Amino acid sequence: MSDLVKNIIRFMVFILVQVYVLHKIPPLHRFVVPYLYFLYIIWLPFNIGRGWLMVISFFFGLTLDYFLGFPGLHAAPCVLIAYVRPFLVNLLIRQEGAEQSYGSPSIHSMGWAPYFLLVLVLTILHHTYLVFLEWLTLGNDFWFFIGKIGVMTAISLLLILITELLFYRKERYRTNTA
Amino acid sequence: MRNIFLFIRRYFNFLFFLALQALSLYFLFRYNRFHEAAFMGVASEITGRINERYQTVTEYFKLKKANAELVRENVDLREKLRSNYQPADTLHTIVVDSIRVDSLFKYQKYHYMDAAVVGNFLTTQNNFMTIHRGADQGVKVDMAVIGPTGVVGRVVNVSANFSTVMTMLSRQFKVDAKLKNSGERGTISWDGISPQYVQMRNVPKNVKIARGDSVLTSELSSIFPANIMVGVVDTFQNDPSSNFYTLRLKSATNFSVVQYVYVVQNSQAAEQLQLESATKKTNE
Numbered sequence: 001m002s003d004l005v006k007n008i009i010r011f012m013v014f015i016l017v018q019v020y021v022l023h024k025i026p027p028l029h030r031f032v033v034p035y036l037y038f039l040y041i042i043w044l045p046f047n048i049g050r051g052w053l054m055v056i057s058f059f060f061g062l063t064l065d066y067f068l069g070f071p072g073l074h075a076a077p078c079v080l081i082a083y084v085r086p087f088l089v090n091l092l093i094r095q096e097g098a099e100q101s102y103g104s105p106s107i108h109s110m111g112w113a114p115y116f117l118l119v120l121v122l123t124i125l126h127h128t129y130l131v132f133l134e135w136l137t138l139g140n141d142f143w144f145f146i147g148k149i150g151v152m153t154a155i156s157l158l159l160i161l162i163t164e165l166l167f168y169r170k171e172r173y174r175t176n177t178a
Numbered sequence: 179m180r181n182i183f184l185f186i187r188r189y190f191n192f193l194f195f196l197a198l199q200a201l202s203l204y205f206l207f208r209y210n211r212f213h214e215a216a217f218m219g220v221a222s223e224i225t226g227r228i229n230e231r232y233q234t235v236t237e238y239f240k241l242k243k244a245n246a247e248l249v250r251e252n253v254d255l256r257e258k259l260r261s262n263y264q265p266a267d268t269l270h271t272i273v274v275d276s277i278r279v280d281s282l283f284k285y286q287k288y289h290y291m292d293a294a295v296v297g298n299f300l301t302t303q304n305n306f307m308t309i310h311r312g313a314d315q316g317v318k319v320d321m322a323v324i325g326p327t328g329v330v331g332r333v334v335n336v337s338a339n340f341s342t343v344m345t346m347l348s349r350q351f352k353v354d355a356k357l358k359n360s361g362e363r364g365t366i367s368w369d370g371i372s373p374q375y376v377q378m379r380n381v382p383k384n385v386k387i388a389r390g391d392s393v394l395t396s397e398l399s400s401i402f403p404a405n406i407m408v409g410v411v412d413t414f415q416n417d418p419s420s421n422f423y424t425l426r427l428k429s430a431t432n433f434s435v436v437q438y439v440y441v442v443q444n445s446q447a448a449e450q451l452q453l454e455s456a457t458k459k460t461n462e
Contacts, residue, residue, distance in 0.1 A: 030372070054194060054195060058198050062205075067225050067228075068302060069342050070206075070209065071221075072206030072209065075198075075202035076199055076203055137206065138303055138349040138350075
């Protein structure tokens with residue numbers, strides 16, 4: 001399957017899972033909002049230009065927003081993590097030239113620790129910005145801000161771990177031959 | 179001039195990032211102020227159709243509870259039938275001081291339309307509901323939406339066949355309400371904590387309140403008909419620094435099972451709004 005088709009299918013699956021599975025979970029507490037959808041942005045290939053990465057993320061976030069009826073709230077954090085991702089990948093990549101040899105960020109292409117760090121930083125960035133926007137527009141106390149980021153990050157990391165274990169992406173080593 | 183182009187080319191990614199951020203924040207804050215979403219008309223046609231597909235599956239799981247609510251509403255309405263009231267003393271007759279309904283049509287202020295709920299979220303801070311009835315079927319922005327058991331929300335966006343409703347479980351939703359016993363008024367809002375409870379603010383402390391008191395919509399609300407159930411008093415906080423109570427109400431509508439709602443059109447709303455804005459203008 002080509003990368004384009006794979007990513008288009010992923011786009012739809014991530015949105016549908018986020019809207020119809022994770023957002024349909026009965027609310028346990030106001031801090032508990034399970035987010036997984038932004039993993040799509042982390043999984044996008046290395047070789048997408050930064051401009052396109054941001055455009056795709058913007059539309060990805062906006063699609064979720066239109067499902068939830070509040071445009072702009074998820075689009076802004078998605079653009080932020082798309083902007084930051086290439087910097088982090090450059091910092092964290094293990095061996096020289098891995099961006100060229102492998103398709104996209106994964107445990108296989110980057111190694112456990114750098115990949116985990118990438119996911120952790122992007123998750124925290126995404127949630128902080130999201131809760132900050134919510135906090136700005138709606139106005140809550142400070143503990144809401146801190147507590148919600150903490151709890152949401154923990155849940156997201158757990159969900160991402162489960163997803164990575166269930167759908168282990170074995171990246172093929174790309175060579176010039178064949 | 180050349181330097182400007184070089185600058186743009188050098189920092190293209192950063193500038194592009196800022197532009198996209200500005201665009202999304204524009205969407206967000208424009209929505210906060212006017213409650214009208216950019217491109218929502220097109221978007222909600224698509225999301226509405228997908229929601230509808232999903233709803234055909236989940237409908238069955240909630241059917242039992244939804245039916246129970248509708249039956250309870252029917253019982254309430256049947257209780258109000260005139261034939262139910264017959265005193266034992268036949269000399270004592272009940273006189274109804276009104277004219278026949280069909281001659282009253284032109285005075286009807288509130289018109290009710292039924293609508294099926296196709297999408298409903300409870301987990302966010304601003305919860306929305308999609309209903310399968312849109313501009314083509316007579317829904318307009320700012321119409322009230324009520325369920326079989328009480329207040330549900332307000333229409334904020336309409337497309338051809340679908341509309342989005344800002345539910346009572348939204349941080350930006352406000353409605354004027356009153357206590358059924360004393361008639362004392364307050365404002366209903368939601369604090370974002372639990373989807374079962376809403377808050378009623380600005381109730382003076384001299385009012386006697388007991389747990390279980392009913393709260394209804396007041397006559398002052400321009401979009402909701404009066405005396406629609408909002409909830410019952412659950413607890414109330416006595417904040418010594420203020421002269422007002424903040425009541426916690428158990429919401430009358432169970433938002434996780436509501437399947438059918440009524441969209442209420444106030445046929446005199448435009449007239450009232452026009453008069454009020456004209457008055458505001460003369461006072462400025």
